Amino acid sequence: NAGVTQTPKFQVLKTGQSMTLQCAQDMNHNSMYWYRQDPGMGLRLIYYSASEGTTDKGEVPNGYNVSRLNKREFSLRLESAAPSQTSVYFCASRVGAQETQYFGPGTRLLVL
Amino acid sequence: QKEVEQNSGPLSVPEGAIASLNCTYSDRGSQSFFWYRQYSGKSPELIMFIYSNGDKEDGRFTAQLNKASQYVSLLIRDSQPSDSATYLCAVIRGSARQLTFGSGTQLTVLP
DSSP: OOOEEEEOSEEEEOTTOOEEEEEEESSOOSEEEEEEEOTTSOEEEEEEESSTTOOEEOSOOTTEEEEEOSSSBEEEEESSOOGGGOEEEEEEEEOSSOOOOEEOOOEEEEEO | OOSEEEOOOOEEEETTSOEEEEEEESOTTOOEEEEEEEOTTSOOEEEEEEOSSEEEEETTEEEEEETTTTEEEEEESSOOGGGOEEEEEEEEETTTTEEEEOOOEEEEEEO
8 A cells, every 4th residue: 555645746836837736545535634834833734625525624725726536536736826835735634433644745845 | 822832842852761742732622632753854654642631652652641731742761863853743623623733843862
């Protein structure tokens, strides 16, 4: 099992460009999450999907959209990137009965 | 007041000593508490979770929970240089069972 995978690992964007961060899990988990991590601020929840077909906003959703493509995949889209979105983005998943979340390796994004 | 608060550190302990990491939370309805370890440039990995008041031990790690004081801690016995990392406290809250993280405590174990 690969667990939670994320692509790309690194990305540099110019202000105003768009991109999609991909996340997939092979653990048959119901819930999936997108976080961003900034220095000194811990991880903050952007969006989550409690199950296939549902998505909800987290703490910092502005500037982002998500798609739960199927049970395995949950993507995060930046429509018009801003320097404030420079961050490390982590995807996580959780099986329904348990509360432990498992994290992917992260995507490091720099917006110039 | 932040929902989950941790001393940012850095905390330095000599090899073989006990490292004590502390966390407080504001939501009295919180039920589940987690400690994650994060090495520089890596993703968080779960060390322990605790649901009930008291102590929970797993190898060199002990998690302690005091719901009345809204306090959770992590003790690392016989600290090793490989324990040097940032330790994140996280709390499950809300009907959506979202994880809320503290900002982390950076631990350095000196050889």
